Amino acid sequence: MLPLFAALVAASTAVLIFAGGLVTSTGSGLSVPDWPNTYGWFMWAFPLNKMVGGIFYEHLHRLVASTVGFLIVVLAIWLWRAEPRAWVRRLGYVALGAVITQGILGGITVLWYLPDAVSIAHASLAQIVFCLTTTIALVTSGGWKRAYRQLPTPNSQLPRDRTLERIAVVATVVIYTQIVIGATMRHTGAGLAIPDFPLAFGHLVPPYWDAKIAIHFAHRVGAATVTLLILATAGHVFYHHGRRAELRRPAMLLLLLLALQITLGALTVLSQKQFIINSLHVVNGALVLVTSLVLTLRVHRARFADAGSAAPAGSAASFAQRNPAYVPAGSRGARA
Amino acid sequence: MTRFLPAACAAALLIAACGGGTNQNQNQPAPAPAAAPAPTGIDAATAGTVTGKVTFTGTAPAPQPIKLSSDPYCEKANPSLATETAVVGSDGAIGNVFVYVKDGLGDRTFAAPSAPVVLDQKGCHYTPHVLGIQVGQPLQIVNSDDTLHNVHGLPKSNREFNQGQPIQGMKMTHTFSTKEVMIPFKCDVHGWMNAWIGVLDHPFYAVTSTDGTFSLKGLPPGTYTIEAWHEKLGTQTQTVTIGEKETKDVAFTFKA
Numbered sequence: 289m290l291p292l293f294a295a296l297v298a299a300s301t302a303v304l305i306f307a308g309g310l311v312t313s314t315g316s317g318l319s320v321p322d323w324p325n326t327y328g329w330f331m332w333a334f335p336l337n338k339m340v341g342g343i344f345y346e347h348l349h350r351l352v353a354s355t356v357g358f359l360i361v362v363l364a365i366w367l368w369r370a371e372p373r374a375w376v377r378r379l380g381y382v383a384l385g386a387v388i389t390q391g392i393l394g395g396i397t398v399l400w401y402l403p404d405a406v407s408i409a410h411a412s413l414a415q416i417v418f419c420l421t422t423t424i425a426l427v428t429s430g431g432w433k434r435a436y437r438q439l440p441t442p443n444s445q446l447p448r449d450r451t452l453e454r455i456a457v458v459a460t461v462v463i464y465t466q467i468v469i470g471a472t473m474r475h476t477g478a479g480l481a482i483p484d485f486p487l488a489f490g491h492l493v494p495p496y497w498d499a500k501i502a503i504h505f506a507h508r509v510g511a512a513t514v515t516l517l518i519l520a521t522a523g524h525v526f527y528h529h530g531r532r533a534e535l536r537r538p539a540m541l542l543l544l545l546l547a548l549q550i551t552l553g554a555l556t557v558l559s560q561k562q563f564i565i566n567s568l569h570v571v572n573g574a575l576v577l578v579t580s581l582v583l584t585l586r587v588h589r590a591r592f593a594d595a596g597s598a599a600p601a602g603s604a605a606s607f608a609q610r611n612p613a614y615v616p617a618g619s620r621g622a623r624a
Numbered sequence: 625m626t627r628f629l630p631a632a633c634a635a636a637l638l639i640a641a642c643g644g645g646t647n648q649n650q651n652q653p654a655p656a657p658a659a660a661p662a663p664t665g666i667d668a669a670t671a672g673t674v675t676g677k678v679t680f681t682g683t684a685p686a687p688q689p690i691k692l693s694s695d696p697y698c699e700k701a702n703p704s705l706a707t708e709t710a711v712v713g714s715d716g717a718i719g720n721v722f723v724y725v726k727d728g729l730g731d732r733t734f735a736a737p738s739a740p741v742v743l744d745q746k747g748c749h750y751t752p753h754v755l756g757i758q759v760g761q762p763l764q765i766v767n768s769d770d771t772l773h774n775v776h777g778l779p780k781s782n783r784e785f786n787q788g789q790p791i792q793g794m795k796m797t798h799t800f801s802t803k804e805v806m807i808p809f810k811c812d813v814h815g816w817m818n819a820w821i822g823v824l825d826h827p828f829y830a831v832t833s834t835d836g837t838f839s840l841k842g843l844p845p846g847t848y849t850i851e852a853w854h855e856k857l858g859t860q861t862q863t864v865t866i867g868e869k870e871t872k873d874v875a876f877t878f879k880a
Contacts, residue, residue: 321776342694
């Protein structure tokens, strides 16, 4: 049940990010001036028939956020009571702390009239919360605990592909950075600073510059960088680990989400930031991030101890115990 | 780490559950209207007037109907609501232009009237769309609609504020501490609702009606810079000199 619940929490976090994207995309962030109340009502007592105009998006975001917050509380307690791995329990505590901080940031940004720095921090921390809930869902899953040992063929060259390890980490970090740049672009009103696509004012590089154009262009350069890194990561997986479904599947998904993300980004500009397209671009960006994160964690699976493994702490030994074909290529420490 | 979990959970639940159940009802009685204090350093016997008309050449943008479906009340209360960006009358006369003395009053000081200026939210739009007020003069904001509004002032020199008015008949009063032309107002609930307020440290301002005319009365003899401001068409300035009891006419013409 715990893996299923953790997956539900991760999915609900994606819904929350979409709801948050709708708030910004519709310019509804200040349509409810007070916090944590809504026009003086306790949040859950606010009449549904009063959810009109921008209130619909802002109040909906608050309802979804408090639901996700509650789910993460339950998840943290569940992990605390039932999870044998200390580092997974700690992930639950960190997720709980992150979602509390996220709620406070959301309140502060309303009460302080959406200062850019706080709004950007709120958007950026949302991605961290999603990464945490996704990681918890992944590491409590049956596949992770079994270390996917049923998946490789007997002749597979198992884990410790250091090139892939490095590319995958770099890709995930760069994707996160790109999302932070995107959040900066959104919250500083630079989303249409370059009004055409794929060119910039008809040129490859903008002929005019100001702060907003620079932020917008940085997001486009970031998109190109992310594209190259994802192609490199996925290409490496397909070429060297095509038989490992636990890597091939997220790599394939990553390519699909990347194509969708570029399309949504282009449409966001060309549609003058139509709010549904804009919000889908936000949540799909988050999905690109966590898919890359899942791939990265699976690539690094050997560094983590198996749950219930007879082997002592030390993933290489534990993994080797379960996979006779695997010869550790390094002696990096594993998580206990 | 473990021992902090119950406390963290309690904090999370507290954040989710805190808050009272009271409404932000700030029904405040309107201040009693009172006459504006006489300005200092001005002899009413010699004061003159600047009058004029603001016109528009070119094709005036037609008012665009506003989609009100996000709030059923607005859809029912004011189904024909349209944009108020350019209110153009006959012969190119244009309304909602804020005309004021930008410069020329020297060191004279003017006490703020105690009578409030009223900004009403009625039919899901602001009435009036453009208005003027003096520093320290109360601005009374009223919600005449049976729906929720938030009043969000976005000044650059004054303090930003955002106040909810969820109940019909609610009133709030706000004052500005420094002059600022112009301060945008918006309702984030109804994205189409906006208004503009010019805050001055003197009483010499006017907003044109659809006939485009304005009048700045009680000006002491002198040379003044008069500015006309329009939310889309920008600003124009003219210099005018008036003598004792003199009335001077000034015309502003905006182009599309």
